[in-house]
Every structure is written in structure tokens, then in C-alpha cells.
Amino acid sequence: MTAPLTRRQAFKVAAGLGGAIAAAVLPKPAQASTEEHPAHPVAAPDAxxxxxxxxxxxxxxxxxxxxxxxxxxxxxxxxxxxxxxxxxxxxxxxxxxxxxxxxxxxxxxxxxxxxxxxxxxxxxxxxxxxxxxxxxxxxxxxxxxxxxxxxxxxxxxxxxxxxxxxxxxxxxxxxxxxxxxxxxxxxxxxxxxxxxxxxxxxxxxxxxxxxxxxxxxxxxxxxxxxxxxxxxxxxxxxxxxxxxxxxxxxxxxxxxxxxxSIGHYATKVTSVLYKWLGGPVAVAGLLGFFIRRNWKRHELERLTQEKKTGYPDQL
CATH class of the missing domain: 3.30.70.20 (Alpha-Beta Plaits)
Incomplete structure (x- = not known):
């Protein structure tokens, strides 16, 4: 039978997941252009x-x-x-x-x-x-x-x-x-x-x-x-x-x-779409930041407790 996760192990998993979300999501924002496109684009001379x-x-x-x-x-x-x-x-x-x-x-x-x-x-x-x-x-x-x-x-x-x-x-x-x-x-x-x-x-x-x-x-x-x-x-x-x-x-x-240009119309949609998409991305990144910060504080407290008692924290 698999032993249940301790609080510290569960916290570590949560911290890893939060960090993964922050690392994976935040550095890679949506790439679709939200800048206004010209209504009548001009082809390059060598197009x-x-x-x-x-x-x-x-x-x-x-x-x-x-x-x-x-x-x-x-x-x-x-x-x-x-x-x-x-x-x-x-x-x-x-x-x-x-x-x-x-x-x-x-x-x-x-x-x-x-x-x-x-x-x-x-x-x-x-x-x-x-x-x-x-x-x-x-x-x-x-x-x-x-x-x-x-x-x-x-x-x-x-x-x-x-x-x-x-x-x-x-x-x-x-x-x-x-x-x-x-x-x-x-x-x-x-x-x-x-x-x-x-x-x-x-x-x-x-x-x-x-x-x-x-x-x-x-x-x-x-x-x-x-x-x-x-x-x-x-x-x-x-x-x-x-x-x-x-x-x-x-x-x-x-x-x-x-x-x-259809792209001219499309940017009016994507500018709104990706603007609101940024909200959930920012929240995920923020959660990852706080989880990591709290984990570091928790680890510091655990090490301090171990030095005082001589026993590892199994809570």
C-alpha cells in the first residue's frame, strides 16, 4: 500500500506545479498580433x-x-x-x-x-x-x-x-x-x-x-x-x-x-481576446510566485525546527 503524502510532500508538489505554470506560461505570451493592420496592404516588390x-x-x-x-x-x-x-x-x-x-x-x-x-x-x-x-x-x-x-x-x-x-x-x-x-x-x-x-x-x-x-x-x-x-x-x-x-x-x-484586409478586421477581435486571456495567465503566474515564496519560507522553518529538536518535521 502506498504511503500517504505528508503535508510537506504535498506542499512541494503544489509548489512544483505552480512554478511550472509560471515558467511555462509567463515567458511565452500569445504571439498573434494585436496591432492595427493596414486596411489596404501593399505587396513587396519581389512578392x-x-x-x-x-x-x-x-x-x-x-x-x-x-x-x-x-x-x-x-x-x-x-x-x-x-x-x-x-x-x-x-x-x-x-x-x-x-x-x-x-x-x-x-x-x-x-x-x-x-x-x-x-x-x-x-x-x-x-x-x-x-x-x-x-x-x-x-x-x-x-x-x-x-x-x-x-x-x-x-x-x-x-x-x-x-x-x-x-x-x-x-x-x-x-x-x-x-x-x-x-x-x-x-x-x-x-x-x-x-x-x-x-x-x-x-x-x-x-x-x-x-x-x-x-x-x-x-x-x-x-x-x-x-x-x-x-x-x-x-x-x-x-x-x-x-x-x-x-x-x-x-x-x-x-x-x-x-x-x-481581413487581418485588419481580425486584429479588432484578437486585441480583445488576448487582452482577456492575459488575466488567467497573470493569475496562474502570481499563484506560482506565492507558492514558491511560501515554500522557501516553509523549508527555512523546517530546517530551524530540525536543528532545535534533532527530529525531521513529518507533519
Missing amino acids: IAMLYDSTICTGCKACMPACNEANGLPTDTTLSGGIWDMPTGLNAKTKNIIELYEDPQTDEFAFVKKQCMHCLDPACVTGCPFGSLVKRDLGAVTWNSSLCIGCRYCEVACPFEVPQFQWENWNPKIVKCEFCYDQRLVEGLEPACTAACPTGAVIFGKRVDLLSKAKDRITATPDKYFEQRVYGEHEAGGTQVLYLSGVSFQKIGLPKLGNT
């Missing part, structure tokens, strides 16, 4: 981007296996009975997908490529409480597993519904396109999807150059493009994945958004 032209895409889906291979992702064969890759949308196994919009009444159809939009001021980065999502030097939004706590704030914050959570794993990850940052960009290579596209429907380059190219296409053949503008130039403060389409952007699943 990278993709330009996807739906009118050129043939729906071959060559970009999908290329993405899976580059990122070490398994194929999603659930719907095909294990035969071929057949995801229904972005998910824990799919960072990039080609979808089809079709109107059987008018015979109107169009393909659309979906992946992370790499916003100029990403709401997912602003909303992440521990900085696991970061916008890198060239503009790619990447995810750090060692900092993620699985809160899924990024899923809620993203207006494009891009980040996906691995529900089936015991140690789940957030899955999203990262522009092949670690796999290819750091080696000077373009993302796997743009390298694999046989028709040039999606191309890679500097954002400023791709915007110019997109506008040149609209000027050259204005009747080809439904809205005669580039989606992502201003939406949500601007994105680094740009779109041209022969049908309405909303029909191919791109949300109608204003020109104000």
Missing part, C-alpha cells in the same frame, strides 16, 4: 504569386498529383473505392485541387484551381495565438507544427476556407498549400503545380509581373473574360494567387469580398 486563367485550364488535373508528390501527401481515394485520387475539395490529404463549375441549363462550365490564396495580410496568421502560421519573406504563408496547439482558429478566420485539420490522426496537423516553400522555393524552383501544368493555365512569378500580364490579357481579348478584372488584386486586401475567369468568380467558388 511571388500564381496567376490562374480558368479560360485556359482543360481540367487535366496534372497539378494535383504533382502537388501530392512534392508535399508527400497520400492520394484521397475514398470516393473511388481505392482506385484513383478523387477528393471532393481541399482536405487533410489535398492542398491543391481542380474543381468544375457546370450549369446544365445553359451548358456554361469552367474549371477552377483552389489552394491557399496567400493573402497579403492573412487572417489565419493574425488569428493564430502562438504564431504557428507565418508569412515568409517572399509572401508564402507557412505552418510550424511545433507551435500549433490545434485550436483551429485559422480555419475559422480564413474567408477562403483553406486550412484543413487532420481529424483522423492522433497528432493532427493543419494542411494547406505553402507554395512548396520548403520543398522547392528555397531551392530556387517554382511550385510543383505550376511546373506540371501543360497548358500554362497556372503560372508562377512576381506578383507585380503577373498582375501586368493578366491585365494585358484582358485588354487583348476583353470579351473572353466575364468581369474584365483580376480577382485577388484587391479582394481581402489583396492575395498572391490571382484569377482570370470567363464566368463570374462567385460561380467558380471565389467569395465576394471587400477590398479591406
Whole structure:
């Protein structure tokens, strides 16, 4: 039978726990930005981007296996009975997908490529409480597993519904396109999807150059493009994945958004959220401080008592 804890042993455990809370919590405050973000951010001159032209895409889906291979992702064969890759949308196994919009009444159809939009001021980065999502030097939004706590704030914050959570794993990850940052960009290579596209429907380059190219296409053949503008130039403060389409952007699943950065709105929420989060953190740290201080005083009294009586304090 295990002997019961003495008062001194219990006190020592409590002191250790309080100290652990103070040491673990206080030096590591929430990393999500609470500073006001610009309503209309400006892309860096060398910011990278993709330009996807739906009118050129043939729906071959060559970009999908290329993405899976580059990122070490398994194929999603659930719907095909294990035969071929057949995801229904972005998910824990799919960072990039080609979808089809079709109107059987008018015979109107169009393909659309979906992946992370790499916003100029990403709401997912602003909303992440521990900085696991970061916008890198060239503009790619990447995810750090060692900092993620699985809160899924990024899923809620993203207006494009891009980040996906691995529900089936015991140690789940957030899955999203990262522009092949670690796999290819750091080696000077373009993302796997743009390298694999046989028709040039999606191309890679500097954002400023791709915007110019997109506008040149609209000027050259204005009747080809439904809205005669580039989606992502201003939406949500601007994105680094740009779109041209022969049908309405909303029909191919791109949300109608204003020109104000989502991060600009998000900081109004996180500034309040993390302000109130600081209260419990401060209380935990304060308790740890007093427990440690009282423990030291208790130990001093115990040692003094032992010197006087010659017997250890077993109370």
C-alpha cells in the first residue's frame, strides 16, 4: 500500500506545479498580433504569386498529383473505392485541387484551381495565438507544427476556407498549400503545380509581373473574360494567387469580398481576446510566485525546527 503524502510532500508538489505554470506560461505570451493592420496592404516588390486563367485550364488535373508528390501527401481515394485520387475539395490529404463549375441549363462550365490564396495580410496568421502560421519573406504563408496547439482558429478566420485539420490522426496537423516553400522555393524552383501544368493555365512569378500580364490579357481579348478584372488584386486586401475567369468568380467558388484586409478586421477581435486571456495567465503566474515564496519560507522553518529538536518535521 502506498504511503500517504505528508503535508510537506504535498506542499512541494503544489509548489512544483505552480512554478511550472509560471515558467511555462509567463515567458511565452500569445504571439498573434494585436496591432492595427493596414486596411489596404501593399505587396513587396519581389512578392511571388500564381496567376490562374480558368479560360485556359482543360481540367487535366496534372497539378494535383504533382502537388501530392512534392508535399508527400497520400492520394484521397475514398470516393473511388481505392482506385484513383478523387477528393471532393481541399482536405487533410489535398492542398491543391481542380474543381468544375457546370450549369446544365445553359451548358456554361469552367474549371477552377483552389489552394491557399496567400493573402497579403492573412487572417489565419493574425488569428493564430502562438504564431504557428507565418508569412515568409517572399509572401508564402507557412505552418510550424511545433507551435500549433490545434485550436483551429485559422480555419475559422480564413474567408477562403483553406486550412484543413487532420481529424483522423492522433497528432493532427493543419494542411494547406505553402507554395512548396520548403520543398522547392528555397531551392530556387517554382511550385510543383505550376511546373506540371501543360497548358500554362497556372503560372508562377512576381506578383507585380503577373498582375501586368493578366491585365494585358484582358485588354487583348476583353470579351473572353466575364468581369474584365483580376480577382485577388484587391479582394481581402489583396492575395498572391490571382484569377482570370470567363464566368463570374462567385460561380467558380471565389467569395465576394471587400477590398479591406481581413487581418485588419481580425486584429479588432484578437486585441480583445488576448487582452482577456492575459488575466488567467497573470493569475496562474502570481499563484506560482506565492507558492514558491511560501515554500522557501516553509523549508527555512523546517530546517530551524530540525536543528532545535534533532527530529525531521513529518507533519
